[in-house]
Amino acid sequence: xxxLRVFFAMLLTTGLLACGALRADSAPPRPPRTGNGLxxxxxxxxxxxxxxxxxxxxxxxxxxxxxxxxxxxxxxxxQYVIIDDCWQGTRDAEGNIRPDPKRFPSGMKALGDYIHAxxxxxxxxxxxxxxxxxxxxxxxxxxxxxxxTYASWGVDYLKYDWCxxxxxxxxxxxxxxxxxxxxxxRPIVFSICEWGLHKxxxxxxxxGNLWRTTDDIYDHWQxxxxxxxxxxxxLDLQAGLSSYAGPGHWNDPDMLEVGNGKMTQEEYKSHFSLxxxxxxxxxxxxxxxxxxxxxxxxxxxxxVIAVDQxxxxxxxxxxxxxxxxxxxxxxxxGGGRAVVLLxxxxxxxxxxxxxxxxxLPASLRLKLRDLWAxxxxxxARGSFTAEVPSHGVVMxxxx
Amino acid sequence: MRRLVLAGFVLLxxxxxxxxxxxxxxxxxEPPRQPNGLxxxxxxxxxxxxxxxCHIDExxxxxxxxxxxxxxxxxxxxQYVVIDDCWQGQRDADGxxxxxxxxxxxxxxxLADYIHAxxxxxxxxxxxxxxxxxxxxxxxxxxxxxxxQYAAWGVDYLKYDWCxxxxxxxxxxxxxxxxxxxxxxRPIVFSICDWGTNKxxxxxxxxGNLWRTTGDVYDGWESRAGHYNGMTNIVDMQAGLASYAGPGHWNDPDMLEVGNGGMSFEEYKSQFSLxxxxxxxxxxxxxxxxxxxxxxxxxxxxxVIAVDQxxxxxxxxxxLKDGDREVxxxxxxGGGRAVVLFxxxxxxxxxxxxxxxLGYPQATVLRVRDLWRHQNLPRAHGSVAAEVPAHGVVMxxxxx
Numbered sequence: 001x002x003x004l005r006v007f008f009a010m011l012l013t014t015g016l017l018a019c020g021a022l023r024a025d026s027a028p029p030r031p032p033r034t035g036n037g038l039x040x041x042x043x044x045x046x047x048x049x050x051x052x053x054x055x056x057x058x059x060x061x062x063x064x065x066x067x068x069x070x071x072x073x074x075x076x077x078x079q080y081v082i083i084d085d086c087w088q089g090t091r092d093a094e095g096n097i098r099p100d101p102k103r104f105p106s107g108m109k110a111l112g113d114y115i116h117a118x119x120x121x122x123x124x125x126x127x128x129x130x131x132x133x134x135x136x137x138x139x140x141x142x143x144x145x146x147x148x149t150y151a152s153w154g155v156d157y158l159k160y161d162w163c164x165x166x167x168x169x170x171x172x173x174x175x176x177x178x179x180x181x182x183x184x185x186r187p188i189v190f191s192i193c194e195w196g197l198h199k200x201x202x203x204x205x206x207x208g209n210l211w212r213t214t215d216d217i218y219d220h221w222q223x224x225x226x227x228x229x230x231x232x233x234x235l236d237l238q239a240g241l242s243s244y245a246g247p248g249h250w251n252d253p254d255m256l257e258v259g260n261g262k263m264t265q266e267e268y269k270s271h272f273s274l275x276x277x278x279x280x281x282x283x284x285x286x287x288x289x290x291x292x293x294x295x296x297x298x299x300x301x302x303x304v305i306a307v308d309q310x311x312x313x314x315x316x317x318x319x320x321x322x323x324x325x326x327x328x329x330x331x332x333x334g335g336g337r338a339v340v341l342l343x344x345x346x347x348x349x350x351x352x353x354x355x356x357x358x359x360l361p362a363s364l365r366l367k368l369r370d371l372w373a374x375x376x377x378x379x380a381r382g383s384f385t386a387e388v389p390s391h392g393v394v395m396x397x398x399x
Numbered sequence: 400m401r402r403l404v405l406a407g408f409v410l411l412x413x414x415x416x417x418x419x420x421x422x423x424x425x426x427x428x429e430p431p432r433q434p435n436g437l438x439x440x441x442x443x444x445x446x447x448x449x450x451x452x453c454h455i456d457e458x459x460x461x462x463x464x465x466x467x468x469x470x471x472x473x474x475x476x477x478q479y480v481v482i483d484d485c486w487q488g489q490r491d492a493d494g495x496x497x498x499x500x501x502x503x504x505x506x507x508x509x510l511a512d513y514i515h516a517x518x519x520x521x522x523x524x525x526x527x528x529x530x531x532x533x534x535x536x537x538x539x540x541x542x543x544x545x546x547x548q549y550a551a552w553g554v555d556y557l558k559y560d561w562c563x564x565x566x567x568x569x570x571x572x573x574x575x576x577x578x579x580x581x582x583x584x585r586p587i588v589f590s591i592c593d594w595g596t597n598k599x600x601x602x603x604x605x606x607g608n609l610w611r612t613t614g615d616v617y618d619g620w621e622s623r624a625g626h627y628n629g630m631t632n633i634v635d636m637q638a639g640l641a642s643y644a645g646p647g648h649w650n651d652p653d654m655l656e657v658g659n660g661g662m663s664f665e666e667y668k669s670q671f672s673l674x675x676x677x678x679x680x681x682x683x684x685x686x687x688x689x690x691x692x693x694x695x696x697x698x699x700x701x702x703v704i705a706v707d708q709x710x711x712x713x714x715x716x717x718x719l720k721d722g723d724r725e726v727x728x729x730x731x732x733g734g735g736r737a738v739v740l741f742x743x744x745x746x747x748x749x750x751x752x753x754x755x756x757l758g759y760p761q762a763t764v765l766r767v768r769d770l771w772r773h774q775n776l777p778r779a780h781g782s783v784a785a786e787v788p789a790h791g792v793v794m795x796x797x798x799x
Contacts (some may be wrong), residue, residue, distance in 0.1 A: 030565045066772045141575040143493045143540035166429045172567040176540040179529070307723075315690075 001033060033175075036182060038189050040177045040211035041245040041309040043157065045080025045123060047255050050219070050285025054086040055170035056136050057103040058111050065115050067288035077309060078284065080157045080189070081115050082123030095142055095351030097126075108178075110155035113163035124150055128173040128194070129164035129308040138164055140173070143180040151184035160208075163196035170198035171207070178207045186329050190237060191252065191281075197236075201251060201258055210250040211242055217254035219262040221270075221391055222344075231257070231271045232344060242315040245279055251315060252281055259286030259295035266392040269372060270342065272298050273395045277316040277328050277340045303371040304395060307338040313377035316340070319357040325388075327353045336366075336399030343388035351383040351394070358398070371395040423746060432574070433607070435441075435581060437588050438608035439646040440708040441680045442556065444479025444522065445472075449618070449654050449684025453485040453533050456502040457510050464514050466687035473519060476708060477683065479556045479588070480514050481522030487535035494541055495548055496525075511553035523549060527572040527593070528563030539572075542579040545780030549584035555642055559607075561593035569597025570606070577606045590651065590680075600643035600650060609680050610651040612640055616653035618661030630656065630670050631743060637677060638717070644678055646712035647661040651680050658685030658694035665791035668771065669741065671697050672794045675707035676715035676727045676739045702770040703794060706737040715739070718756040724787075726752045735765075735798025742787035750793070751784035757797065769796040 001017050029378045046064060048056045065081050068074050087108075089100040099108050110123040126146060127138035134231050139146045150158060160177055162170070174192050181188045192211035199210035213277075214237045218228035229237070234253045256275065258268040275282060284299055291299075307330070316330035317339070324345035337358050341351035355362045368377040368384060372395055386394040403794070418472035447455045447464055464480045467473050486507075488499040498507050511521040525545060538545045538559070549557060559576055561569075567763060580587045591610035593601050599610035610640060613636045614628050621629035628636075633652050644650045655674065657667040683698055690698075691692050715729025715737060723744035729737040736757050740750040754761055767776040767783050771794055785793040 093706045095547065130424065130575075140571075141540075141542035141579050142544075145541075145544060168571040169566045169568040176529075180540050269566060 033206035033371040035206050035248045036178075036187070036190070036209065038043045038187055038248065039250065039389060041311065041313065042076045042250045042279055043080055043189055043191075043210065044122070044305070044309075045082055045157070045284045046078060046284040046288060047082040047084050047123070047159070049084035050217070050255050050257055050289050051260060051311055054084065056086055057253075058106055061111060062114055063122055064288050065118050067291075068120060069118050071282070071288060071291070072117070072294055072300050073284070073288065073296075077305050078282070078299075080123045080283070082125070082157055082159060082283065084159065085132050085134040085161070086136065087124070088126075088132070091137055091142070094223060095145055097137060097139075097142070097146055107155040116154060120156055121156035121256050123159065123189075124153075124155050125159045125161065126177075127161040127165075127166060128164065128170075128177065129166070131164040133161055133163040139177060140165070140168070143177045144183060147171055147177065147180035147184050147188075150181075150188065150366055151186040155186075155188060157189040157191065159191040159193055162197070163192075164341050170194050170200065170202045174200070174204070174207050193252075205244070205246075205249040209248060210252040212252045212254060213238060214253065217257060219257040220259045221263050221267045229254075231263070231267070231274070235274055235278075239318065242278075242317050245313070245315040247311075247313040248262075250279060250281060253278060255281075255283040255285040256299075257285055258298050259284070259291050264391065265294050265298075266389050268295070268298055272301070273304055273340050273372075273393045274328065276304045277338055277395070278396045279308060279310070279313060279315040279330065280307055301371065303369070303374065303397065307332070307371070307395075307397065310338070319350045320353065325349060325351045327351065327357055329353070329358050332397070332399070334399060336397060338371075339396045341386055341388050341394040341396070343390060343392055346390050348387055348389050348392075350385050351388045352383055353396075355381070366398040369397045371397055406463055427768040429574075432577070434605050434647045435577075435586070435589070435608065436648065437586055437647065440710065440712065441535060441649045441678055442479055442588055442609065443477045443681045443704070443708075444481055444556070445477060445683040445687060446481040446483050446558070446654050447524070448483035449616075450659055450686045455482065455485055458507055460510060461513055462688045463686075464517050464519055466690075467519060470516050470687060470690065470695055471699050472683070472687065472695075473517070474616045475679070475701055476704050477698075478520045479522045479682070481517050481524070481556055481558060481682065483558065484526075484531050484533040484535065484560070486523070487531070488565070490536055490541070494544055494625045496536060496538075496541070496545055502656075507552045511716075515553060519673065520555035521553055522588075522590075523552075523554050523561065524559060525576075526556045526560040526562055526564075527567065527576065528561065530563040532560055532562040536582070538576065539564075539567075542576045546576065546579035546583050546587075549580075549587065550585040551745050552586050554585075554587055556590065558590040558592055561596060563775075569593055570602045571598065573599070573603070574657075600640055604643075604648040606710040608647060609651040611651045611653060613652065614639060616656060618656040618659045620662055620666050628653075630662065630666065634673055641677075641714040641716045643713040644712070646710075649678060649680060650714060652677060654680075654682040654684040655698075656684055657697050658683070663790065664693055664697075665788050667694070667697055669790060669792045671700070672703055672739050672771075672792045673727065673741065675703045676729050676737055676794075677731070678707060678709070678712060680713040681707055702768070702773065702796065706731070706794075706796065707772070709729050709737070719752070722738065724748055724750045726750065726756055727758050728752070730758075731796070731798065733798060735796060736785070737770075738797055740785055740787050740793040740795070742789060742791055745789050747786055747788050750787050752795075754780065765797050765799060768796045770796055 177206040190208040196213040204211040220230040312333040320327040326342040328340040589607040591607040603610040711732040719726035725741040727739040
């Protein structure tokens with residue numbers, strides 16, 4: 001009898017002790033969140049980093065805003081002029097962040113006003129840790145202050161990096177800045193940039209509008225360079241993530257390298273086409289003021305952009321792969337499909353898409369349009385084959 | 400993005416044969432922190448929560464400060480008058496936290512001035528999450544602002560709770576507030592209150608000055624249905640943690656319940672003695688303005704306090720457990736020991752502490768002093784023993 005009492009006493013005590021603190025309500029689930037209602041299509045714009053890195057100033061940003069208009073990019077849909085790392089100076093006595101006075105002598109509000117006057121939107125950058133990747137002050141511990149500062153400058157978009165975060169929890173860190181942005185009352189697109197380390201697709205939907213899925217891109221078609229990924233590398237790493245994307249919350253395979261010189265025109269066309277079919281943000285990363293007509297033609301291909309911006313917002317899957325020949329496809333609003341036939345090999349080759357791969361009946365007759373040739377093709381049934389250049393694509397709209 | 404920063408790291412990792420993708424911009428270790436130089440002995444003071452809970456206002460706090468002086472507690476070493484949860488109001492348009500105007504109409508600075516004018520120090524409370532445990536605004540995302548506000552008010556001590564933190568990382572969350580406090584330039588003792596959830600003893604040393612090791616204490620000898628963590632349960636949960644404590648960084652077995660009525664006189668003496676033995680913070684949790692002479696006598700026992708405040712700062716350990724008889728030993732500066740003979744049984748018992756348990760050679764002759772009777776006992780060697788009351792202690796100082 002005694003032993004039984006001892007047993008139950010131990011059980012009770014263990015249970016009580018295992019329950020932890022009387023006030024331990026960190027265990028209950030988070031309060032539910034909703035999305036911020038922004039970025040119902042993937043954001044389009046330009047960012048300083050891929051081409052200019054840390055060497056930025058207000059002249060560059062203003063000139064780029066000008067070029068975004070004069071090149072036709074704004075009219076093609078590009079909105080956000082985003083300043084990446086290295087704009088920051090020091091914090092003032094109240095802890096408010098200030099721009100580097102040498103690089104941004106007119107101040108950020110003036111720059112925001114300039115951008116807005118051109119019918120464009122203003123994006124900026126910070127980091128969830130103590131320091132940014134460029135070792136400028138990060139936002140950790142200052143989230144509400146910084147959000148308020150950005151709102152007062154007229155910021156419309158925040159890219160939020162993940163350097164110097166040590167053991168910080170990613171979801172909580174991004175949630176805090178997400179809450180801080182919302183508390184300003186100003187609509188600010190929130191770009192989660194923790195490189196996919198903590199699977200942001202699992203929690204990013206109600207916290208941000210886009211999340212990086214991999215480490216940084218670099219201006220190459222294939223291969224790896226340390227932690228940097230080529231276009232094909234990033235493409236392959238998107239596998240399995242398409243179902244997480246949708247209006248207001250996108251997978252982000254990093255910014256465009258189109259126009260930066262280390263890939264061929266064919267490769268840049270492929271890069272752009274694949275990003276569009278992946279419902280990726282289209283954030284140009286080249287020098288807009290000096291871009292070639294070919295580069296501009298790629299970036300302003302409205303038919304390809306229309307695929308990227310399709311209101312249904314469904315990201316493509318790779319629906320077929322035979323060695324170096326791949327078919328990527330996404331459903332479009334109205335029931336059609338966008339299709340990219342990709343040739344990863346060193347020689348031109350035919351690539352075929354079957355209707356079965358598109359989950360369509362073989363008997364269905366579809367109108368086809370080539371989105372780079374800007375030509376209607378003869379309608380087809382069952383399948384379609386095209387000769388695809390090496391490292392190139394044929395991109396089609398089928399309805 | 401981190402090209403310049405990580406090129407070397409990438410190379411090293413590749414050379415080291417790392418098969419893990421070399422992504423992690425977070426991988427290099429954080430630059431080390433230094434201790435803040437505070438709390439070289441365990442903090443002593445009073446906190447509003449155990450007696451008043453959420454029912455606080457500036458009158459209650461002022462009364463506690465007055466009583467801390469008039470009762471002799473200040474002279475006995477108690478310094479910090481700590482306001483726990485429920486002082487907060489809303490944040491203003493710039494995000495700065497304001498006190499609840501109904502409870503603290505004179506403002507926090509006036510209250511801090513009042514406390515400082517009495518030669519005492521001022522403590523306040525916040526939480527690492529979005530809300531405090533009583534659902535007031537937490538400091539999450541406002542750490543630097545809040546630290547600056549506290550410093551401007553004259554805060555000397557911050558107790559930082561762990562509610563509404565969800566998946567937040569413990570160490571980072573406390574580190575950022577620690578950094579924020581230091582950035583103010585004002586010395587502020589930092590009390591980590593995550594109830595041991597994130598094993599703060601592993602990382603708390605250079606981040607805070609004390610860390611809670613368990614869930615909250617309740618005013619009872621042992622756990623009962625609905626009330627975990629009775630006093631003896633908390634004592635047991637300290638096992639294995641003693642080596643993490645030292646000057647500037649203490650294990651915190653939660654605040655004293657002495658005088659709150661849920662335990663007997665012997666039991667309160669036991670709590671006070673064991674807390675001193677464990678080099679724990681001595682944070683009184685009763686109504687100072689209305690305490691009995693007995694309660695006051697416990698809380699102001701200078702000889703027991705001296706054990707707690709011993710400059711060596713080594714936490715005592717249980718060196719014998721024989722059924723419900725225990726012997727605890729704490730090394731003191733100068734080579735002596737504080738010894739607690741602890742009787743957890745329902746009847747008085749004879750308890751003996753051998754020199755072997757205390758780490759002395761058998762033949763060493765030492766002085767023995769009873770710290771509750773305030774009497775010297777005969778010099779002894781080999782062992783010392785006493786008759787110990789039920790649920791009570793005999794506390795001895797043994798030295799050369």
